[in-house]
Amino acid sequence: MRTRDQLTPAIAAATVAALVAAGPARAAPALSIADALRAAWTQNEGLAASEHGVTAARLEAESARDRRLPELQLSARAVRTDEPMVAFATRLDQGRIAAEDFDPARLNDPRAIGGYQVGATITQVIYGGGRITAGRRAAEANADAGRLDHAMRRQQLAVQVVEAYFGSQAARLGVQYAEDVLAHARETERFVRARAADGAALASEVGRATAFRAQAEAQLAGARQQLSTARSALALLSGPGALDAELATPLEVPGAGTTPGPYDTDLAARPDLAAARARTEAAGAAVGVARGSLLPEVFAQASAEAARSADLADGTGWTTLLLGVRWKLGAADARALSAAQAREESAAAMARWQERQAAREVEEARRAIESADARVRSAEEALSASESARSIREARHRQGLLPLTEVLDAEAGLAGARALLVRSRFEARVARAQLQLATGNPVEGVTP
Numbered sequence: 001m002r003t004r005d006q007l008t009p010a011i012a013a014a015t016v017a018a019l020v021a022a023g024p025a026r027a028a029p030a031l032s033i034a035d036a037l038r039a040a041w042t043q044n045e046g047l048a049a050s051e052h053g054v055t056a057a058r059l060e061a062e063s064a065r066d067r068r069l070p071e072l073q074l075s076a077r078a079v080r081t082d083e084p085m086v087a088f089a090t091r092l093d094q095g096r097i098a099a100e101d102f103d104p105a106r107l108n109d110p111r112a113i114g115g116y117q118v119g120a121t122i123t124q125v126i127y128g129g130g131r132i133t134a135g136r137r138a139a140e141a142n143a144d145a146g147r148l149d150h151a152m153r154r155q156q157l158a159v160q161v162v163e164a165y166f167g168s169q170a171a172r173l174g175v176q177y178a179e180d181v182l183a184h185a186r187e188t189e190r191f192v193r194a195r196a197a198d199g200a201a202l203a204s205e206v207g208r209a210t211a212f213r214a215q216a217e218a219q220l221a222g223a224r225q226q227l228s229t230a231r232s233a234l235a236l237l238s239g240p241g242a243l244d245a246e247l248a249t250p251l252e253v254p255g256a257g258t259t260p261g262p263y264d265t266d267l268a269a270r271p272d273l274a275a276a277r278a279r280t281e282a283a284g285a286a287v288g289v290a291r292g293s294l295l296p297e298v299f300a301q302a303s304a305e306a307a308r309s310a311d312l313a314d315g316t317g318w319t320t321l322l323l324g325v326r327w328k329l330g331a332a333d334a335r336a337l338s339a340a341q342a343r344e345e346s347a348a349a350m351a352r353w354q355e356r357q358a359a360r361e362v363e364e365a366r367r368a369i370e371s372a373d374a375r376v377r378s379a380e381e382a383l384s385a386s387e388s389a390r391s392i393r394e395a396r397h398r399q400g401l402l403p404l405t406e407v408l409d410a411e412a413g414l415a416g417a418r419a420l421l422v423r424s425r426f427e428a429r430v431a432r433a434q435l436q437l438a439t440g441n442p443v444e445g446v447t448p
Helices: 004-023 033-042 047-066 082-092 104-108 131-197 203-238 272-294 332-398 406-438
Strands: 069-082 113-127 299-307 314-325
Touching: 033 047, 033 131, 033 203, 047 131, 069 082, 082 104, 082 113, 131 203, 131 272, 131 332, 131 406, 203 406, 272 332, 332 406
Parallel strands: none
Antiparallel strands: 069 113, 113 299, 299 314
């Protein structure tokens, strides 16, 4: 029978041979956080839907601007009638009136007459009570609000990508640490079983070592599941290519421990606040539209028409110039004005509320950074001490100077310190992204 030392070279040789036969492994493409963000901005369907909404709002604003231009109306009709007045008018339009057409009998009981009529009418509003200009301002402000909302959604998506990207990094480290714990647990179990076989360890210690190894296996399975979940979330946001890509940006924050300096209390650059101000402007312009609907409309109209007989043999044409005033009043119009004024007040109040929320979000993000950085420093110190403690206790246990429980406690302490460090680094990274979002700065410094 081969001993363990004899089997090790054979296993290594077999592994090398298998790798050579399989050929060089295809390296997964590298994906930086900047690449992941830009992929999400170009491939995410939710953001694409928002962009289409921005396009629709812009076209509506252009439509509202064009309402100040003249309107052209074209008409064409074919008619056949024996109604006395219409029949006489139709013959007159066709230029077919003769003396006998004034015969009372023919006037009272005309024969059916048919023909064709075409026309073109141009109408230009001269004065509309300000409703056209106000409507244009409202549509343009709404379009601006939609564009700014889209910019905010893009940044919010960026924060989600940061969470998924560095969540995947944290989960990958969690798997690595779980594999390390499992490897030590298996070696500890093997060592304790060997000592028990020699009568140097109790059966209860074997049970403890076995239980610890089983727990390590369960923790590894959970860590792998968390990694799969995090990678699938990243792929959902940044596209399928992110599922198996090598994440190139490390979890550690560059210059960690350096708290961002004082922020500018003027958050005018934040898109959602600018959108709220634009909606307030749109609501104010809508008040102008409602007020203008209570005023008369002055318009000019020019038309040209032609009529032909059914056989196209006879016909005539004429033109009309008209200057008119339309004034439509109703109780509903006054109610509409009151409603528009209430919506303006609502939009202004919402804008003020959003500004207060934004200021609080900035403060919360800064506190989160400070807290996470403090935990990172403590976790790094705890990790260094825990690694040293595990090494010392393992060595003394093998020398028979410490019980197994001391080794297992050291393993548990090291696992806790690693988990705290990974979680704190992840929270520090996300908190900085939240601060960038709250202050209207590019997340991770990446711009579209």
